[in-house]
Amino acid sequence: MDFTFSPEHVALRRMIREFAETEVAPIAAEIDREHKVPHDVLHKLGQIGLLGVCFPQEYGGMGAGEAGYCILMEELGRVCTSTATNVGAHIGIGAMAIHLDGSEEQKRKYLVPLARGEKMAAFGLTESNAGSDAANIRTRAVREGDSWILDGGKVYITNGGYAHVITVMAVTDPALGARGGVTAFIVETDWPGFKVAREEDKMGIRGTSTAELVFEELRVPHENVLGKVGEGFVAFMRSLDMGRLTLGAAGLGGAQAALEWSVRWAKTRKQFGTELANKQSVQWMIANLATEIEALRSLVYRVAWMVDAHQPFTQLAAMCKMYGSEVGSRAIDVALQIHGGLGYTRDFPIERAFRDARIAEIFEGTNEIQRIVIASNIFRDYGVRIRP
Amino acid sequence: MPNIIVLIGRVLDPSGIVFNRRAGRLFVNREEYLLQPADRCALEAALRIKEAGRPKESPSAEVVALPRTLLPDDDVLRQAVATGADRAIYLAGQVANADDALMARVLAAVVERLGGADLVLTGATTLDTGQGQLGPRLAEALGWPQIVDVWHVEAADGRVRAVRKEKDGFVAVEADLPAVVTVLPGVLKPRYPDGARLINVYRGVNEMATALEQWDVADLVEAQALKPLVERRGQEFPAERERGARVSGTPAQMAQTVAEALRQRVRR
Numbered sequence: 293m294d295f296t297f298s299p300e301h302v303a304l305r306r307m308i309r310e311f312a313e314t315e316v317a318p319i320a321a322e323i324d325r326e327h328k329v330p331h332d333v334l335h336k337l338g339q340i341g342l343l344g345v346c347f348p349q350e351y352g353g354m355g356a357g358e359a360g361y362c363i364l365m366e367e368l369g370r371v372c373t374s375t376a377t378n379v380g381a382h383i384g385i386g387a388m389a390i391h392l393d394g395s396e397e398q399k400r401k402y403l404v405p406l407a408r409g410e411k412m413a414a415f416g417l418t419e420s421n422a423g424s425d426a427a428n429i430r431t432r433a434v435r436e437g438d439s440w441i442l443d444g445g446k447v448y449i450t451n452g453g454y455a456h457v458i459t460v461m462a463v464t465d466p467a468l469g470a471r472g473g474v475t476a477f478i479v480e481t482d483w484p485g486f487k488v489a490r491e492e493d494k495m496g497i498r499g500t501s502t503a504e505l506v507f508e509e510l511r512v513p514h515e516n517v518l519g520k521v522g523e524g525f526v527a528f529m530r531s532l533d534m535g536r537l538t539l540g541a542a543g544l545g546g547a548q549a550a551l552e553w554s555v556r557w558a559k560t561r562k563q564f565g566t567e568l569a570n571k572q573s574v575q576w577m578i579a580n581l582a583t584e585i586e587a588l589r590s591l592v593y594r595v596a597w598m599v600d601a602h603q604p605f606t607q608l609a610a611m612c613k614m615y616g617s618e619v620g621s622r623a624i625d626v627a628l629q630i631h632g633g634l635g636y637t638r639d640f641p642i643e644r645a646f647r648d649a650r651i652a653e654i655f656e657g658t659n660e661i662q663r664i665v666i667a668s669n670i671f672r673d674y675g676v677r678i679r680p
Numbered sequence: 681m682p683n684i685i686v687l688i689g690r691v692l693d694p695s696g697i698v699f700n701r702r703a704g705r706l707f708v709n710r711e712e713y714l715l716q717p718a719d720r721c722a723l724e725a726a727l728r729i730k731e732a733g734r735p736k737e738s739p740s741a742e743v744v745a746l747p748r749t750l751l752p753d754d755d756v757l758r759q760a761v762a763t764g765a766d767r768a769i770y771l772a773g774q775v776a777n778a779d780d781a782l783m784a785r786v787l788a789a790v791v792e793r794l795g796g797a798d799l800v801l802t803g804a805t806t807l808d809t810g811q812g813q814l815g816p817r818l819a820e821a822l823g824w825p826q827i828v829d830v831w832h833v834e835a836a837d838g839r840v841r842a843v844r845k846e847k848d849g850f851v852a853v854e855a856d857l858p859a860v861v862t863v864l865p866g867v868l869k870p871r872y873p874d875g876a877r878l879i880n881v882y883r884g885v886n887e888m889a890t891a892l893e894q895w896d897v898a899d900l901v902e903a904q905a906l907k908p909l910v911e912r913r914g915q916e917f918p919a920e921r922e923r924g925a926r927v928s929g930t931p932a933q934m935a936q937t938v939a940e941a942l943r944q945r946v947r948r
Binding site for chain 1: 712714755758759762872873874875876878879880882883886
């Protein structure tokens with residue numbers, strides 16, 4: 293067994309950490325306060341190849357694999373959850389769907405500029421009546437000659453307000469349901485019939501765009517069908533698996549930051565004549581937190597290794613997302629308790645990180661859905677089929 | 681347009697170490713190394729000279745990275761190539777206490793074997809030991825002009841033009857090429873490595889397969905040239921800085937107090 297990172301991944305982390313601390317950390321509070329997407333930072337990330345971190349070099353990517361992608365998400369999550377979310381929605385689900393299921397022409401046309409960061413991607417699955425219940429999609433696509441006409445809409449689409457390319461799921465055969473009746477399409481957002489209806493005003497990750505999209509007689513050429521007609525559901529589930537793992541990595545980064553802040557504060561803050569670090573109550577909080585973070589780190593990078601080694605990982609990716617988001621939330625909760633009143637003020641990043649952390653238990657499949665995925669995989673191993 | 685050699689070294693990541701004055705030693709919590717910040721600026725200066733006025737497709741110069749000291753591994757050289765150096769040469773060999781005097785002799789031999797160069801750039805100082813001798817000593821060994829502690833440097837038409845930072849201001853200096861120029865830390869914002877280059881240079885694949893060479897020090901200079909000048913007799917930490925004074929009052933009063941204290945210090 294060998295648990296060490298390869299030299300290229302060590303070097304990649306060093307580069308990303310420097311970028312995160314120099315370019316991202318200083319703007320994290322501002323983009324949260326002003327509710328704006330850090331386009332400059334995304335542009336710079338693209339210039340040095342990080343927006344294509346896990347895609348093959350022949351399609352404009354960096355070729356650093358899923359492990360490299362997890363390193364990126366961990367280091368971004370450590371300084372700014374908003375930036376990590378912008379990047380995760382772009383790479384992990386938006387562009388990933390094209391990487392996994394795109395034809396050669398689709399990859400040349402769409403994946404290359406996405407991997408280079410020249411264009412941004414989003415992933416359109418959730419609807420007002422279908423989110424976790426992905427099979428209940430209402431957006432319709434009807435074939436008309438060489439095109440498909442899309443009608444309907446999506447809600448809570450991360451990057452939806454500014455993405456250039458969105459992979460969208462629509463019903464092509466209502467009689468067949470999720471398996472067989474749903475198809476994935478690559479949609480360019482400047483096509484007629486595509487509209488951003490509204491941007492959500494959110495509790496956290498305020499440096500991201502979460503948009504409601506409307507499609508009105510949106511004409512999509514048949515060549516933009518992603519994968520096979522009727523197989524969109526299976527394709528999207530595979531993209532979501534990849535995204536889930538890296539959400540665990542972002543949670544790891546957030547938890548690590550919470551630990552670092554807590555240790556630093558415990559060293560500084562004095563009460564009853566001694567530093568908080570000398571209080572057993574605080575020591576135990578730190579010890580518990582550090583242990584959970586190490587467990588999460590082992591899980592995240594082991595699963596990343598499995599992905600890169602082409603092993604099945606669906607169940608473990610769900611564990612990464614669920615455990616990563618919950619460790620992230622617990623970590624920032626502990627950090628807030630250690631910081632006391634100071635942590636509750638907007639002068640310190642704890643307050644922002646607290647609001648930011650919570651979304652990870654909700655988006656890209658709520659943690660309840662992750663538990664269903666995990667349980668159904670476990671029961672299936674014992675020959676039992678469970679239904680949500 | 682020049683062929684440029686950049687000398688680069690490494691330094692322990694300061695965020696991974698802790699000084700303990702009482703114990704009189706340095707504790708390494710995380711042993712990771714970074715490019716010396718001044719050397720990184722020198723690399724950035726070299727890349728900017730290479731790119732100046734030229735389209736990316738027809739580069740005018742080659743940037744070669746060499747180690748400023750004998751290193752146990754080639755990590756910083758790979759970083760330099762990932763950042764944009766065209767190639768790097770790792771110098772293999774074990775010499776106890778290799779100092780700048782010794783390295784100047786070794787590097788002069790490397791420059792000679794490379795068939796000369798137009799410009800050698802390196803950092804004006806190291807972050808850890810504050811060494812600034814390598815550039816000047818190498819210039820002496822090569823018999824080239826030298827400009828040290830520069831703020832800005834450009835090279836064209838057989839001349840190097842630099843702006844030096846001196847005590848009371850900036851001074852523009854020129855010299856004929858070839859020359860040695862040392863760059864101050866922090867004067868340029870160095871670029872980040874390119875992602876795909878970084879992955880490839882560490883894997884030694886694609887266009888990066890031949891970017892890194894290894895030369896043996898023993899093949900470059902005679903054994904007696906490998907005697908260091910500096911002898912290490914022990915280590916001592918600089919005295920602790922005096923504690924500052926705390927001022928209070930209204931902002932205007934505090935500013936007045938600080939201004940008065942500064943005036944006193946200047947008079948002294």
